Amino acid sequence: MPALRDVVGHDKIKRSLSCALATGRVSHAYLFSGPPGVGKKTTGHAFARALLCGQSETDACGYCDDCARSERGVHPDLHIIRPQGGSIKIAQLRALQDSAAYTSFSGGRQVYLVEQAEKMTLEAANCILKILEEPPRGVTFILVADETDGLLPTIRSRCQLYRFSPLPEEEVYRVVEASRGGDAGRARVAARISGGCPGRALAFLEGADKRDQMWGLLDRLAGERPYGALLPVDGLDGRDDLEAFINCAVLFFRDALVWRIIGRDELLINVDYRQNISRLADIYSEREILDILVALEKAARRLAGNVNHRLLLDTLAFKIAGLGDA
Numbered sequence: 039m040p041a042l043r044d045v046v047g048h049d050k051i052k053r054s055l056s057c058a059l060a061t062g063r064v065s066h067a068y069l070f071s072g073p074p075g076v077g078k079k080t081t082g083h084a085f086a087r088a089l090l091c092g093q094s095e096t097d098a099c100g101y102c103d104d105c106a107r108s109e110r111g112v113h114p115d116l117h118i119i120r121p122q123g124g125s126i127k128i129a130q131l132r133a134l135q136d137s138a139a140y141t142s143f144s145g146g147r148q149v150y151l152v153e154q155a156e157k158m159t160l161e162a163a164n165c166i167l168k169i170l171e172e173p174p175r176g177v178t179f180i181l182v183a184d185e186t187d188g189l190l191p192t193i194r195s196r197c198q199l200y201r202f203s204p205l206p207e208e209e210v211y212r213v214v215e216a217s218r219g220g221d222a223g224r225a226r227v228a229a230r231i232s233g234g235c236p237g238r239a240l241a242f243l244e245g246a247d248k249r250d251q252m253w254g255l256l257d258r259l260a261g262e263r264p265y266g267a268l269l270p271v272d273g274l275d276g277r278d279d280l281e282a283f284i285n286c287a288v289l290f291f292r293d294a295l296v297w298r299i300i301g302r303d304e305l306l307i308n309v310d311y312r313q314n315i316s317r318l319a320d321i322y323s324e325r326e327i328l329d330i331l332v333a334l335e336k337a338a339r340r341l342a343g344n345v346n347h348r349l350l351l352d353t354l355a356f357k358i359a360g361l362g363d364a
């Protein structure tokens with residue numbers, strides 16, 4: 039959980055929040071809105087941390103007990119409420135309806151941070167509204183929402199609203215670099231396609247990591263035919279990984295087929311894997327690729343049912359390595 043000063047971009051908002059802290063004019067309720075991944079939740083957490091810091095007046099000091107606790111996510115006066123099973127339900131707010139709940143552990147402030155506040159059920163929203171109508175002393179609500187249209191207008195009007203705008207590409211790049219380091223070229227691509235939202239850039243890179251992992255497996259199966267299928271498979275764990283492998287393999291073999299037929303990269307999906315695709319296209323004939331695509335499609339359908347994952351993966355591995363029929 040960063041401090042406000044560590045949040046990249048959103049300077050005007052950070053200045054305004056620091057100013058509220060410094061002057062002691064903190065609102066009872068804030069609403070942070072903006073596109074997904076833009077940084078409003080990160081800022082919300084940083085602000086919550088600053089509010090609870092026992093030392094500094096303008097930001098989290100990073101050294102006191104309060105900061106250490108909020109950093110570890112165990113501060114007793116920081117309450118984080120997020121959707122469970124798609125919505126925020128009244129049962130999650132029960133504690134809020136009991137005024138005793140507002141007694142702070144440390145005698146200071148209490149912070150309620152509501153993530154994806156637009157997902158509150160009407161009942162839950164009414165519960166929050168009731169509290170905001172007569173806000174208890176020393177309690178601050180930070181509502182974070184992708185879209186404010188989903189919130190009751192009566193809640194919106196009781197919050198101090200901050201709208202988060204997309205960041206310039208360079209700032210997104212800084213966030214990606216700071217949190218992941220690594221391949222600068224890929225970080226640049228991620229920043230470029232993020233639409234100014236660091237969260238999107240990071241999600242893209244996570245997907246890219248998965249693709250690298252899946253390519254590694256596929257490359258081994260294809261490159262060491264037929265013995266590749268007999269090597270132990272590491273890193274594939276459970277249904278989600280198997281599904282990711284099948285999805286990636288379908289796209290890689292699809293690209294290999296395209297490459298064999300037209301030999302140019304403008305129709306490739308994994309265009310950044312051009313060399314790998316071309317290698318795959320050298321190893322397999324068109325007939326073999328079509329057979330593998332059928333086997334992958336069959337496997338995807340079997341995966342939806344009750345199937346032994348290990349067996350399914352072995353069957354696919356044998357097929358891709360050119361052993362037997364799947």
Ligand SMILES: [Zn+2]
Pocket residue numbers: 091092093094098099100101102103104105
């Ligand atoms: Zn502190």
